[in-house]
Amino acid sequence: MKRSLTPREVITTVASYFDISIEDVLGKSREKKLAFPRQIIMFLLREELKLSYPNIGDELGGRDHTTAMHAHTKIATNIDNDLKLKQDLEMIKQRLYANSV
Structure with a gap:
């Protein structure tokens, strides 16, 4: 059972996982090396925790809910065609649930 x-x-x-700081993730930079992990x-906050888009935006430094919607759609659309993305998500989920026992 998942905790x-x-x-x-x-x-x-x-x-x-991406070797970046939490401050960078929550910051305003739009660099690809930060935007992609964000x-x-x-995506994971929506899929795994079932958070609303406004709540997701709040958790990530007060971003607009439309930013969270766009991010979720982008990852969901690319997951079937991007093997690296799919592998990254699986590895991250393994870490999440391994740490949550």
Whole structure:
């Protein structure tokens, strides 16, 4: 049985996976090396924690809910065609649930 995750656990695990700081993830930079992990966080917060888009935006430094919607759609659309993305998501989920026992 999966234990309930917190948004902070998702943010911390993804930041660690991509070797970036939590401050960078929550910051305003739109660099690809930060934006992509942020999109993965938004996707996981929606898929795994079932957070609303406004709540996802709030968890990530007060971003607009439409940013969270766009991120979720982008990852969901690309997951079937991007093997690296699919592998990254699986590895991150393994870490999340391994840490949450």
